[in-house]
Structures are given as C-alpha cells and as structure tokens.
Amino acid sequence: MADWLYLVIGIAVLAVLTVAGFVVARRPGQRGTGADIIAPPPPVDVEVPTEIEPGAEPLVITPEPTLERPEGTASRLVRLRQRLAGSQGGLGRGLLALLSRDRLDEDTWESIEDTLLTADVGVTPTRELVEHLRTRLRVEGSPEDARSVLREELLNLVGPDMDRRLQVTGADGNPGVVLVVGVNGSGKTTTVGKISRILVAEDRSVVLGAADTFRAAAVEQLATWGERVGVDVVRGPEGTDPASVAFEAVKEGVATGADTVIVDTAGRLQNKAGLMDELGKVKRVIEKQAPVTEVLLVLDATTGQNGLIQARVFSEVVDVTGIVLTKLDGSAKGGIVVQVQRELGVPVKLVGLGEGPDDLAPFDPGAFVDALLG
Incomplete structure (x- = not known):
C-alpha cells in the first residue's frame, strides 16, 4: 500500500514540474529554476518596411554642408x-x-x-x-x-609705389563696404564671390549683397558662392530696387558686426545714362548707413580700348578707387594695366587669372614685370 502511495506522489510531482517548465519557457528572460532563458536573436535578413505608416511623420536627416577653405x-x-x-x-x-x-x-x-x-x-x-x-x-x-x-x-x-591694399575695414564700428561695378560679361558677379573667398581666408566675416536684381542667374550664382564658404547673402525678389537690396545688405552687416559687406551691382552699359544714374543712387543709399570704403571696377583685360571707355564713364559716376582686371591670362595685351591706371589715376588691385574659385590674386607689379620679361 505504501509503495502505491509513493508512486502516486512521484507522478504528481513530475506533472507539476513539467507544467512549471513550460510556463517559464514561454516567458523568456525571467529567472526560472536557476537558469536564464534568453530568446534567440532575430534573423539577419528581416525585411524592413519601406513605406511610412499612415499618420507617421517622415524623418529627414540633412547633413551639414562641408565648407570650403579658400586658398591663402x-x-x-x-x-x-x-x-x-x-x-x-x-x-x-x-x-x-x-x-x-x-x-x-x-x-x-x-x-x-x-x-x-x-x-x-x-x-x-x-x-x-x-x-x-x-x-x-x-x-x-x-x-x-x-x-x-x-x-x-x-x-x-x-607704378610700384601705388597703394594697392583693399580698403575692406570700416571706421567707428561700421563694416567696410565694397561696391563692385562693371558691365555685363566682365566677370563682375564671379569677382564678388572670389573676393569673399580672399577675405574668408583672412578670417574676416563677410556679408554679400545681391543687388544685380534684374538677372536671377546672378542672384543664384552669388548665393552659391556664399554657401561654399559660409557667407550670408542678402537678396530680394527678381526686379527689386537694387538700392533697397544694397541698403539691407549693409544693414545686415552692421547688425551682425560683419567686417566687410560686398555689394554686387547690375552690369551697366556705359551708353545708358539712366542706368548709370541708378548706380549713383545705390552708392548714395548705402552711405546713409555706412561709408563706402572701396569702389572696384571690374574690367575684362581682353577688351582693350573698349575697356578704357567703360572705365571713364564708371569713374565719373561712382568715384572708382581700384580696378580688377579679369581674364588677364587670356590676353597677350598686358599693357592695359599701365593704360587704365593712367586713365583713372587709380591702381589695379586684383587680377583674375583663370576660372578656378581661387584664381584671383592681389596685383604684384614686380611679378607682373618679371612675367613680361619671361
């Protein structure tokens, strides 16, 4: 009788243990009879749904742009x-x-x-x-x-003794204001972008004013130059009064404590008196906030005598203080350096020597003459 009793008790205990083991196995990660039951990892080739669930907001990750470091x-x-x-x-x-x-x-x-x-x-x-x-x-x-x-x-x-320094620093807490003028096709907007790179390489803070408002391509081009080196660009809708954009650019420069504001103007034809008068207006409006410290006239070195005619007209309107000669590497007529300086009584300060973003350099008389002599 005792043997039967022990047999019944053993069967009951075994049944209880079996049920308990099944429950623990169904709850992985909990402690059971002295061991951890860990669920297996999901298979590697699990498919990830490509569609966003209804009502869910898409996650857009925009990488920070890599700013270029201009050449010294x-x-x-x-x-x-x-x-x-x-x-x-x-x-x-x-x-x-x-x-x-x-x-x-x-x-x-x-x-x-x-x-x-x-x-x-x-x-x-x-x-x-x-x-x-x-x-x-x-x-x-x-x-x-x-x-x-x-x-x-x-x-x-x-003219080795001419002062060829760019006047890019203002007085009394104001930024230096550089007004860049010239006819269409001379490389004016590109020159503005390249000057900003020279200043950024010198650790100056710069604001650009896209006042060539009648050419949407010029505004977009200048915005691209600014993005590449982290420079703010002030712009307005196409056809906006150029003087208002120039005013806002200088205002922004004053508010942010920028070192220099460079204003790109619309390319003017020298035989359009009304447009030339407008250029004079841009300069007057700017100077309601801060003095213009530099007026750079951009000339295409390949235009020769025509460039001198342009130079005369611009100097009468806005009092040019320096000359930028672009495409000098594409012209064998380097004597234009001498003639335009004589014509205006102001120095060539920068020369463009290629299409690259840093192919603009301060004009060095000694280097120029040595190049003439081979």
Missing part, C-alpha cells in the same frame, strides 16, 4: 607668377630681342614703339618708356644691360 594669398601669388609668365612673356621677349641688337637705329626704336602700342600700353606711356630707354642705353650702358634697364623702366611705368 601666398599660394595665389605663386600661381599669379606662373600664369602671367605663360600669357605675357611674348611682349617682353619681343622687346628684349629688339633692344639686344648690335645697333639701335631709328627703325629699331619704331619697332619697339609698335610692340608696346600693340600690347595696349598706350601712346603717352609708350613714348615715355621709349625716351627713357634711349637715354639710359645711350648714356649708361650697352645692349647687354638691356634686360635690367628694361625691367626697371617697366616697373616704374606700372
């Missing part, structure tokens, strides 16, 4: 010398070949004059240079000294 001035000047040597060496080689002749007769001097005039040096500067060369080579030296004499005289002609 030192490396720009190295490239300036290289590019100029490639495009301007023909003038210097031609002059040296003539000056190195055993006999410098009148025909030779006429050829020298023709070479200089062809390079757009201008009539008056050409006559001065030839007269100085004749005197020095007759009195002081021989044709063997032609290179050093020519270098000194060309350097004097270019």
